[in-house]
Amino acid sequence: MSNRFLDKLLTFGTLDAETASAVEAATSQPRSLPAKHDLIREGDRPGPVFVVLEGWACRYKILPSGTRQILAFLMPGDCCDLHIGLLAEMDHGIQTVTSARVATISRELMDELMDHHPSFERAMYITQLVDEGTMRSWITSMGRRTSIERVAHLMCELYLRGRHIGLSDAPHFALPLSQIMLADALGMTPVHLNRVLKELRLHGAMALKRGSLSITDPAKLTRIAGFDDNYLHRHLRGAG
Structure with missing residues (x-):
């Protein structure tokens, strides 16, 4: 194993x-x-x-x-x-x-x-x-990103992290997080989060079902989030 x-x-x-x-x-x-x-x-x-x-x-x-x-x-x-x-x-x-x-x-x-x-x-x-870069990104989300940007940004991050370790089968990603857990991570109420998820679905960017995230339009989701993966420092990988 x-x-x-x-x-x-x-x-x-x-x-x-x-x-x-x-x-x-x-x-x-x-x-x-x-x-x-x-x-x-x-x-x-x-x-x-x-x-x-x-x-x-x-x-x-x-x-x-x-x-x-x-x-x-x-x-x-x-x-x-x-x-x-x-x-x-x-x-x-x-x-x-x-x-x-x-x-x-x-x-x-x-x-x-x-x-x-x-x-x-x-x-x-x-x-x-x-880890510290990720924490700074979360702080930025809490302080300055709008609700829809905040949700989209977290979905981009989790998807990218999951893809890197082989957990995602593009465009699908097994996401074992309830809406209550996501709300607790995003500083939202579950009701507000549900409205934002519906908005992202109507935009055609992503869909979140029980235990599964589907990225239907990666470019649109990235654009909504204003996502830049530099804080994950992937350029360091493979460096000697």
């Missing part, structure tokens, strides 16, 4: 056989977890680095009112923050969205991998930079 984490690291540069073997060994004992399982909660003491090998997860924060803001979606091959172990306590939670296989890399083992395998260290830092 392919190791999605190793596959992702290899898109950021060459790993020698010894390094690749070390990464595979570090993630060789994943746990199978159900959907809506908290890997870690806000206020918990940080532990290992979580690596999603199969399934989806999300970062989230619960407000005092009980409402939820989703901060990021984690796809197969993604991992949580490289330096999460430096925090005194978690400032957000991480939860599985679907059933998932998740490996853990202890702080000690992560330090060892970084110290002894420079190509692994470089690839991990690039993944961190891409």
Whole structure:
């Protein structure tokens, strides 16, 4: 079975056989977890680095009112923050969205991998930079993009990320996110999101059905979103 984490690291540069073997060994004992399982909660003491090998997860924060803001979606091959172990306590939670296989890399083992395998260290830092670029794009959406631009932009991002790891079969993409989850990620109510999705469908740009996203007119959806994938830093992939 392919190791999605190793596959992702290899898109950021060459790993020698010894390094690749070390990464595979570090993630060789994943746990199978159900959907809506908290890997870690806000206020918990940080532990290992979580690596999603199969399934989806999300970062989230619960407000005092009980409402939820989703901060990021984690796809197969993604991992949580490289330096999460430096925090005194978690400032957000991480939860599985679907059933998932998740490996853990202890702080000690992560330090060892970084110290002894420079190509692994470089690839991990690039993944961190891409995560930070994605967060900046989400902040921009929340602050300045209109509702329809915001929704279109997220759909473009998720589709592109999914296509890169082989999850999409153009123009279709299995998207295991409910409208409630998408609303929590976009800072909208589900009712408002539903209206925007209908508008995008009427524009002929995309259609979202239960568990599936269809991009009917990629150029139109990209134009509505004002989408530029530079923040995903794909130009770094394959660099030595």
